[in-house]
Amino acid sequence: MTITARVASCHCAHPERVRLSNRRYAMSVNDKISAKAEEVGGKAKEAAGNLTGDDDLRTEGRADQAEALMKNAVTDVKDTLGTAVDKARNLFDRK
Template identity: 65%
Template sequence: MSLSDKISNKAEDLGGKAKEAAGNLTGDDSLRAEGKADQVESGLKNAVENVKDAVEDTVDKVKNAFKK
């Protein structure tokens, strides 16, 4: 995962937490739900990026094994 992806995902997560907190303070269920959804989306993006990184690492290991 690139640094810019990590920063973007973290910003989305923090924005979601802020929306959720604001929704809790104001009693706005829609804002609270939007904040939770932003956090879930950020978590899914992180999970996908982690899987991509793991696959790339595995591919690199296999390539290196055949070079020997």
């Protein structure tokens, strides 16, 4: 709880960082939604390929799903790095 209160008070002193954090969060959510849509589309293609016996469509669907998983992984790394940067900034601001 103490850390949360310190971070919140630090954000109030630095409104530009709050905007950056909010923008980063919004971009992350948009990236995750986009990747999920691509994953669902890939599953639909794979299912259609299975249904029709079209190996190319099935393979394309699997590739779309793999691409979506990679995009999610990249978004998770960006989120983790962004959080680490925010924590480091807060440490230096307290000194």
